[in-house]
Amino acid sequence: MGQDAAGAVGARLSPQIDSLIRAAQRGDHDAFEQLVRAYDQSVLRLAMNLLRSPEDARDVYQEAFLRVYRNLHAFRFDCSFHTWLYRIVTNICLDQLRKRKVRKEESAVMETAEGPIDRMDSVEEDGVDSNPERTMWNRQLKQRIDTALEDLTPRERMVFELRHYQGLRLRNIGEMLGTSEEAAKNCLFRATQKMRSVLGDFV
Amino acid sequence: MTCDSVSKLIPLYYYGELMPEDEDRVEAHLHECGACAREMDRQRSMAVALDHRHAEYPAVLLDDCRADLMAAIHGGAPRSGKPGKSAWTLFLDAMAESLAGLGRFRQPVAAAALIAVGFVVAKYTPGGLPFANRGYSAASMAPEDVFATIRSVQPDSAGHVQISYDETRRRVISGNTDDLNIRKLLLAAAHEQNPEVRAESVDFLKSRAASIDVRDSLLNELAYDSNARVRLKALEALKPLAADPDVRKTLAQVLLTDDNQKIRMQVVDLLVAHRDDSMVGMLQNVMQREDNNYVRLKCEKALKELNASVGTF
Numbered sequence: 432m433g434q435d436a437a438g439a440v441g442a443r444l445s446p447q448i449d450s451l452i453r454a455a456q457r458g459d460h461d462a463f464e465q466l467v468r469a470y471d472q473s474v475l476r477l478a479m480n481l482l483r484s485p486e487d488a489r490d491v492y493q494e495a496f497l498r499v500y501r502n503l504h505a506f507r508f509d510c511s512f513h514t515w516l517y518r519i520v521t522n523i524c525l526d527q528l529r530k531r532k533v534r535k536e537e538s539a540v541m542e543t544a545e546g547p548i549d550r551m552d553s554v555e556e557d558g559v560d561s562n563p564e565r566t567m568w569n570r571q572l573k574q575r576i577d578t579a580l581e582d583l584t585p586r587e588r589m590v591f592e593l594r595h596y597q598g599l600r601l602r603n604i605g606e607m608l609g610t611s612e613e614a615a616k617n618c619l620f621r622a623t624q625k626m627r628s629v630l631g632d633f634v
Numbered sequence: 635m636t637c638d639s640v641s642k643l644i645p646l647y648y649y650g651e652l653m654p655e656d657e658d659r660v661e662a663h664l665h666e667c668g669a670c671a672r673e674m675d676r677q678r679s680m681a682v683a684l685d686h687r688h689a690e691y692p693a694v695l696l697d698d699c700r701a702d703l704m705a706a707i708h709g710g711a712p713r714s715g716k717p718g719k720s721a722w723t724l725f726l727d728a729m730a731e732s733l734a735g736l737g738r739f740r741q742p743v744a745a746a747a748l749i750a751v752g753f754v755v756a757k758y759t760p761g762g763l764p765f766a767n768r769g770y771s772a773a774s775m776a777p778e779d780v781f782a783t784i785r786s787v788q789p790d791s792a793g794h795v796q797i798s799y800d801e802t803r804r805r806v807i808s809g810n811t812d813d814l815n816i817r818k819l820l821l822a823a824a825h826e827q828n829p830e831v832r833a834e835s836v837d838f839l840k841s842r843a844a845s846i847d848v849r850d851s852l853l854n855e856l857a858y859d860s861n862a863r864v865r866l867k868a869l870e871a872l873k874p875l876a877a878d879p880d881v882r883k884t885l886a887q888v889l890l891t892d893d894n895q896k897i898r899m900q901v902v903d904l905l906v907a908h909r910d911d912s913m914v915g916m917l918q919n920v921m922q923r924e925d926n927n928y929v930r931l932k933c934e935k936a937l938k939e940l941n942a943s944v945g946t947f
Contacts, residue, residue: 460707467703475699479691486863486896488691492699493706493830500707576687594649595681596688601651616646623645623677630680 452512456504463503467496470513473597474520481524481592482531491527495520510606517607521589528585572633579629587622590615635663640670648677705828811842821851829861836864840871849875853884862894869900876904886916895926902929906936914942 448469454462471492478491498519506515580588589608593599599607605615640663646652647660664671790796809816823835836855842848855868869888875881882905889901902920905913917933921944924930937944 463707464704467700471700472696475691475696479695480689483689484896485692485695486866489695489699489702489863493702496703497706572683573687576684580687594651595684601649616651619649619651620642620645623680626684627676627680630683633683 448512449508452503452506452508456506463500466512467499470516471496474516477520477592477597478524480596481588482527487527491520491523494523498523514603514606517593518609521593521607525585525589528588575630575633576626579626582625582629583622587618587625590618591622591626594619635659637663637667637670640664640667641673644670644673644677648674648681702828702830706830811838817842817845817848821847824851824855829859829864832859832861832864833867836867836871840867843871843875849878849881853881856888857884862897865892865894865897866900869897869904873904877908882908886913889920889929890916890923895929898924898926898929902932906932909936909940911940914940918942918944 448466451462451466451469455466474495475488475492478488479485482488482491495516499516506512580591583591586608590601590604593604593607594601601615601619602612605612608615640660643652643656643660647657650657652660664674785798785800787795787797807816807819811817811820817839820835820838823831824839826832826835832855836852839848839852843852849872852868852871856865856872859865859868865888872881872885876885885901885905889898889905892898892901914937917937917940920933921930921937924933934944
């Protein structure tokens with residue numbers, strides 16, 4: 432997949448992006464489309480990695496860019512467009528994660544002879560590996576990582592996602608989530624500690 | 635620096651989030667302390683393991699998202715598709731497509747939808763049909779309200795240019811789903827080309843799922859809609875009717891044919907929650923072709939509870 436404008440983490444807006452925003456604010460639909468294409472791969476990747484469902488990622492994409500479309504006139508260049516966009520995206524994703532927490536508590540995990548099976552475990556299938564021992568180990572590690580990630584609060588999950596997978600600086604993350612850099616640091620520390628405790632001797 | 639204070643800084647050190655002076659102090663400590671160096675190694679191993687869990691989106695998803703977004707913004711088809719087609723033309727095209735080449739089940743619903751739209755438009759459009767030429771001059775047209783499709787451009791007998799076009803006015807109506815006409819329009823919208831419109835329509839129809847025409851439309855969406863989100867919305871709407879024999883028939887068909895695992899997992903939950911002997915053959919059939927572990931286990935459990943064998947002989 433290609434890199435988009437958001438891939439240049441923390442970079443200042445290029446003049447081209449700046450003029451696309453201004454043109455889109457004046458009602459230029461082509462400029463808006465180009466603006467979307469400059470950032471949408473990162474948005475989709477973030478949503479997919481957080482929610483692990485193409486349908487949910489698609490919903491996030493649609494809702495986020497429609498909100499951008501409706502509110503772009505209010506963007507005043509007092510923060511980077513990337514930060515502004517990610518504020519919208521992270522809010523929508525946090526809502527989804529919170530709803531999912533509730534759904535998860537409601538949904539029955541199926542009891543089987545091999546132990547409890549969660550319905551989403553089978554969504555992503557493993558690739559074929561010639562070494563059965565390694566396949567088994569990888570599968571157990573994958574399950575443990577999923578458990579570790581699910582044990583995080585939505586906010587911890589978001590901070591960890593943005594720092595570890597998206598490579599954003601904690602200062603930017605704080606700005607996006609409407610909190611301080613210090614609070615984002617604490618969140619990242621808590622997330623890391625929780626995961627290390629769940630992953631135990633796997634790492 | 636003590637080991638305790640360093641261990642708290644290790645995640646931030648790993649992610650390069652410490653101030654330069656703190657970074658130097660942690661580094662110096664790690665050179666001297668084996669226990670903290672091992673902690674640092676664990677941090678690195680965990681990060682590497684987590685990197686393998688990075689989900690990538692399917693290649694077609696980005697194209698779908700872009701098309702859906704542009705369709706939602708422009709209120710019709712994706713702009714990269716067929717520029718110049720009006721919303722009404724697109725609607726008729728979509729209706730014509732949905733009527734052509736479909737199974738027996740879908741046809742009556744689509745036909746009913748077309749009639750319904752004709753009725754509603756006639757009722758809500760003062761002055762008659764949307765295609766009627768009411769002699770608007772170009773200057774009187776509000777661009778955001780009127781859509782035109784040019785049908786032909788040719789010279790007339792006087793040597794002028796003669797342009798023939800269809801025009802459609804955009805109108806906004808609002809009402810309650812109790813209103814039969816609103817409901818008919820929603821039923822028609824459930825066949826629109828834009829998946830976003832279909833999904834929203836299905837969502838609004840949810841509260842009326844008990845009515846036969848709405849139920850049939852939802853079954854139709856669940857069984858045949860090309861968009862998984864629309865199918866999921868239809869499934870959600872049909873959940874309270876999971877005991878209805880017609881609904882169960884479609885659910886069984888979806889369980890056997892839908893390529894979306896999330897949908898099959900939800901469908902199997904609904905089917906086995908109201909299990910009966912007539913399901914045995916279908917469940918055995920699913921066991922033979924299903925790849926998804928969750929669905930297989932659910933079917934296996936239901937078959938055992940029905941005292942049936944898991945396989946066919």
